[in-house]
Amino acid sequence: MYYLMVDTETANTLDDPFVYDFGFAVIDENGETYETHSFVNADIFLDKDLMTTAYFKEKVPHYWDEIKSGKRELRRLFTIRKVLRETMKKYGIDTLVAHNIPFDKRAVNTTLRYETSSRFRYFFPFGTKFYDTLAAARQYFGKDENYRRFCHENEYLTSRNGLRFTAEILYRYLTNNNDFQESHTGLEDCLIEKLIFAECKRREKEGE
Numbered sequence: 001m002y003y004l005m006v007d008t009e010t011a012n013t014l015d016d017p018f019v020y021d022f023g024f025a026v027i028d029e030n031g032e033t034y035e036t037h038s039f040v041n042a043d044i045f046l047d048k049d050l051m052t053t054a055y056f057k058e059k060v061p062h063y064w065d066e067i068k069s070g071k072r073e074l075r076r077l078f079t080i081r082k083v084l085r086e087t088m089k090k091y092g093i094d095t096l097v098a099h100n101i102p103f104d105k106r107a108v109n110t111t112l113r114y115e116t117s118s119r120f121r122y123f124f125p126f127g128t129k130f131y132d133t134l135a136a137a138r139q140y141f142g143k144d145e146n147y148r149r150f151c152h153e154n155e156y157l158t159s160r161n162g163l164r165f166t167a168e169i170l171y172r173y174l175t176n177n178n179d180f181q182e183s184h185t186g187l188e189d190c191l192i193e194k195l196i197f198a199e200c201k202r203r204e205k206e207g208e
Contacts, residue, residue, distance in 0.1 A: 019108055133200055
């Protein structure tokens, strides 16, 4: 069974996020990767004023370098949507995976509605299922005493002294690499978050 791991980077506000970076990878539940795509949404990225609101706007020159090198593709949103749907059909995928997928889902829908004046409202195919690794991590790592100890030792805690479950912290724990820094770019974040997904699926099977 195949899944589509997705990640977005956005501009504008968190309430109305507009996607400028969209990465996705075809994976299985063990985290094996079969195909990857890294798109920069031209409709948003080429709007200089809008990109000043991007949280990681300092990465814009880096994106241009990678577009020129062919590492990322600069495409219109409808093209990105078309490739994603074709990829899902090719592999028979009906489930998308992301860390905090409600945000990514809202971001692509908000962007599509903004760009089409709501003529088109839904980015993903009708009937798509969604797996949120953030929710799963809270369930499976939240009762893991080793993870709890790791968070307390490194002060990875919320303001109310609860455990944090960011992708970066979870990846540091799973790889025993406490110096790891998340890229905050679409495809690269997919490729770390797939490890979190694989571990959640493993624990789900084993009833941990």
